[in-house]
Amino acid sequence: MEKLDEAYCILRRFGLCESKAGFSREWLGASASYLTSMEARARQPHMTALVGLTARLELLADRLAVDPRYQEHVRLLNELIDDLWDAVRARALAAAPKRRADHDAYGV
Template identity: 40%
Template sequence: MNQLFEIYETLRHFGFCFNQSDFSVHWLGRSRCYMSYLKRTGADPSLTSMKLLVARLEAEVELAKHSGEEAFYRPMRSALVAARTIHDGVYELKYVPPFYRITAINSS
């Protein structure tokens, strides 16, 4: 889940969260230890957490778009695209037969 940690770093860089615990609670809607758990076990994030992250990033990207600051908008937009990709991959791994998967990531 390197992409999720990159999203966290982007949000931390812009002051949206202070540490992984803060990110886990406020952006993923989980316990303070959720990011540590994902890192330790290599598990995929939950669909609910990813959907929440996508929704919150969409709102922030819309604000960034209207701010006119490219240095802020581009990284936030990249974080949103990465979050959507993770969400789609996790969804496919859980619900789509292997033959039909398009964006699913290899969890091994």
């Protein structure tokens, strides 16, 4: 949830969203109340929302990278993108069933 808040703050600072409702609709591809509902219930975002946000941020970073005026924006976005992909990978691995071969090979 922390990374969604960070993404919202960065995009708001860049003037690319005005509210949590707009962020939820435009950047997460969810209902307007999605982010505030997640916060109120202390739930983790759906993987689809995380992956969609990360992909949209990658497109934005690529578009901004061609203009030297936005290099700081691109740097911040790329750091956030890396963190989001790390979160996606960690959640995917945590949700994956444990395989016997992995268990034996790693001694876990």
